[in-house]
Amino acid sequence: MSHSETIQALTGRPPPRRLRALMALLAGEHQLLEPEDRAGLHPLVLPLARSEEGQTLGLLRWATPPKAMPWPLVSAGEQGMRLLANSVDQWIWKELATRDADKESLAGLARAANHDEQLYEPGDLEASKLPLMAYLVLRVGGIPEVYEELALRHLEKGDVMAALVTADRLCNVARGWALGHAFRSALLADQGRHEAAADSARAALVDPVWTLGRPFEPVARRAGWRGSVDGSGYRLLAEDEERSPLDRAAHWMDCWAVDGGDWDELRPVLAELYSSGGLPQMARFVTL
Numbered sequence: 001m002s003h004s005e006t007i008q009a010l011t012g013r014p015p016p017r018r019l020r021a022l023m024a025l026l027a028g029e030h031q032l033l034e035p036e037d038r039a040g041l042h043p044l045v046l047p048l049a050r051s052e053e054g055q056t057l058g059l060l061r062w063a064t065p066p067k068a069m070p071w072p073l074v075s076a077g078e079q080g081m082r083l084l085a086n087s088v089d090q091w092i093w094k095e096l097a098t099r100d101a102d103k104e105s106l107a108g109l110a111r112a113a114n115h116d117e118q119l120y121e122p123g124d125l126e127a128s129k130l131p132l133m134a135y136l137v138l139r140v141g142g143i144p145e146v147y148e149e150l151a152l153r154h155l156e157k158g159d160v161m162a163a164l165v166t167a168d169r170l171c172n173v174a175r176g177w178a179l180g181h182a183f184r185s186a187l188l189a190d191q192g193r194h195e196a197a198a199d200s201a202r203a204a205l206v207d208p209v210w211t212l213g214r215p216f217e218p219v220a221r222r223a224g225w226r227g228s229v230d231g232s233g234y235r236l237l238a239e240d241e242e243r244s245p246l247d248r249a250a251h252w253m254d255c256w257a258v259d260g261g262d263w264d265e266l267r268p269v270l271a272e273l274y275s276s277g278g279l280p281q282m283a284r285f286v287t288l
Contacts, residue, residue: 006035010285016071016088021112025095042076043267043286063282082213083177086142093140096120101132144174148183160191178204179213185222197222210257231258245277
């Protein structure tokens with residue numbers, strides 16, 4: 001099945017309407033993948049393409065997403081998972097504006113992106129009279145790496161307050177993801193503000209561990225983790241049959257993310273928990 005057919009069949013949700021435009025953008029610099037190319041990949045990710053660096057770009061399928069929530073675009077690999085954009089439209093918009101800034105030809109790509117509704121026309125960036133970074137923050141939004149880069153630029157200029165404000169905005173842009181709090185924690189620690197860094201690290205660990213986008217141990221240590229850093233605590237929670245099946249599934253994924261387990265081995269466990277938790281479509285999705 002195609003990606004669109006797989007999404008519709010396994011989730012009951014329509015695919016991103018600009019999925020074809022996304023695949024056209026990815027085709028230039030990535031190896032396109034089939035929906036079944038999921039060996040070793042996080043169970044909640046539907047693969048789209050693989051970069052030269054070995055990162056898999058794909059759509060994230062949350063277990064219980066709000067009805068109107070768009071499909072997040074993610075990058076997954078040996079260093080964990082990164083949120084690329086809160087929606088396919090945001091990532092396409094960012095890519096077109098960036099390529100336009102570099103004076104690349106956008107004719108075919110822009111036509112594909114604007115097929116149903118206008119998203120970006122060549123020259124929109126120049127017409128806005130905004131620098132690219134400002135355009136991406138003010139017009140596009142939802143791109144974590146843009147906020148991270150902007151915060152680091154503020155730091156280079158010696159403006160720590162502006163960097164922290166930008167890190168706060170990142171936390172709001174990436175709600176439900178640990179990466180914003182983890183980034184803010186590292187930034188605060190570098191400034192010697194260790195108590196605030198610990199608070200941000202603890203906030204990061206409230207969200208799924210696999211959404212950190214960076215190694216677990218430094219964040220755990222800043223949060224006050226003592227002794228050996230492993231997934232045993234998450235495993236105890238996952239094995240607790242008094243907890244709901246969906247909570248147990250979430251804790252199993254945290255355990256796997258910390259200990260570096262083979263995601264394929266976890267798929268049957270998650271499928272059973274999702275099935276018993278009343279999410280049969282989710283159970284089918286993780287075992288595709």
